[in-house]
Amino acid sequence: MKNFLAASLLSLSSTFALADEAKVYFISPVDGATVTSPVTVKFGLTGMGVAPAGVDKANTGHHHLLIDTALPAMDKPVPKDAQHKHFGGGQTETSLKLAKGQHTLQLLLGDKSHMPHNPAIYSKKITITVK
Numbered sequence: 001m002k003n004f005l006a007a008s009l010l011s012l013s014s015t016f017a018l019a020d021e022a023k024v025y026f027i028s029p030v031d032g033a034t035v036t037s038p039v040t041v042k043f044g045l046t047g048m049g050v051a052p053a054g055v056d057k058a059n060t061g062h063h064h065l066l067i068d069t070a071l072p073a074m075d076k077p078v079p080k081d082a083q084h085k086h087f088g089g090g091q092t093e094t095s096l097k098l099a100k101g102q103h104t105l106q107l108l109l110g111d112k113s114h115m116p117h118n119p120a121i122y123s124k125k126i127t128i129t130v131k
Ligand SMILES: [Cu+2]
Pocket: 053, 062, 063, 064, 078, 086, 087, 088, 110, 113, 114
């Protein structure tokens, strides 16, 4: 009985560990894609839920799209400018106008106050070419 309990607890904790691994990623475009502007950008998220800014709910956040820029400071709210777009309404896609040439895109999840989570949840930085 004791062994059974220990085994159950073990499988329970490994389930939680998996659920903890939240991931944000681009559904489209894919890394290296050649696209035309406006670009439809779709955000994917697993292991967490999307909630609008201001909603205080555990394990949720909203998307930030970083355009042609590096990750911002992780101990401050995500900046809000042309290179840091907030999707505080809980949107999971956008239509993005970009000049011709190469651009980088990266997603960073933020909480109700636009703060990155701890640990921060961000996507791989992808490079696309607008023709
Ligand atoms: Cu935000």
